[in-house]
Amino acid sequence: MKTDESDTHPQSPPLRVPVLQNSDLMAEATARRVFSNAHTYHINSISVNSDFQTYISTDDLRVNLWNLEITHQSFSFLSPLPLNPILTYPLS
Numbered sequence: 001m002k003t004d005e006s007d008t009h010p011q012s013p014p015l016r017v018p019v020l021q022n023s024d025l026m027a028e029a030t031a032r033r034v035f036s037n038a039h040t041y042h043i044n045s046i047s048v049n050s051d052f053q054t055y056i057s058t059d060d061l062r063v064n065l066w067n068l069e070i071t072h073q074s075f076s077f078l079s080p081l082p083l084n085p086i087l088t089y090p091l092s
Helices: none
Strands: 045-048 054-058 063-067 070-078
Touching: none
Parallel strands: none
Antiparallel strands: 045 054, 054 063, 063 070
């Protein structure tokens, strides 16, 4: 096959490949506040209210209303558990 001078392309710049460099920087999540004694199951949802002072958290059995300034208590406004938490039959 015969090549013609008109078929040549201008030379493109060299290909630059990214190089991975080690770094000592590390991101870490830390708790700013601990809100305890309300959920016994994994929390499914958290929603901040429009006043930006309260929020709602839910697990499989409870819905709790929290205040950001009061970390040791919450208001539980939906809890299908009886007052006596000893269950005689499993819930399904």
